[in-house]
Amino acid sequence: MTDSAPASAQLLTIGELSGRSGVPHTALRFYERQGLIHSRRTAGNQRRYHRATLRRIAFIRASQHTGVPLAVIREVLALLPADAPPTKEFWERASECWSREINERIARLERVRDRFTRCIGCGCLSFDECALVNPGDVLAGRGPGPHRLLGS
Template sequence: MTPIPPGADVLTIGELSERSGVPSSALRFYERQGLIRSRRTTGNQRRYSRATLRQVAFIRASQNVGVPLGLIGEVLAFLPDDAAPTQEFWERASSCWRDMLNSRIKQLERMRDLFTECIGCGCLSFDQCQLINPGDKLGEQGPGPRRLVKS
């Protein structure tokens, strides 16, 4: 544990929570996951650098577009301790994730289109439905409600 220098510009967990809009429990979780770092007072209370506000904003923005915390952590590991993400940092992270996000978007669009077809026909036929039973895989297992029959 690195001690906090006297007069350091730091935030308590309550202040970080209030300013970021993220519950204290989530901040403690982020810290356990290694996404953010704190220093401890002599009384073992957490103190965060002001740069942590931008780090938390980066985490939340990344989560909101569907980036898993593991990937967010990998990118944040390149950020020096107590450094706020810069515009260049955000752009590099975005370019790293662009292909993954585009792939997810295409997958969601395919799922939406298949689901729309099912809603449109109303049958949810297990021998024809590409959403529930692609290629009639269940039909190969024999007649009856294969998903409901316990093996």
């Protein structure tokens, strides 16, 4: 379809959008409630999505696949007009942001892994001193007793 096509030809029903994107209706409604995609309503209150929404959905799914939270995806998509598809330049900028986010997550996981490895190497299982199980001795504030064993 070209830009000269009638506006109605640029719109998709939720069924068409679901079929073309491979995303279930329920997920599309969720994305809309979260402000990730937008629809117009017909006189009969049916949703109609601009064709550019297909690219937005592709962007959302690719971003989710890398582990980017929907809240972060929403912030980035908010920089685009409602019916505008993500451009190549937009993808590149988002990719830079995602790379930083992913690298930070990797660094956090490596720190947890290293702490856990030290804990296994230590073998003390001292709930009073263990930085992994009881960081900062927060359990001491609950008074004496086996708080971890009681599930409290």
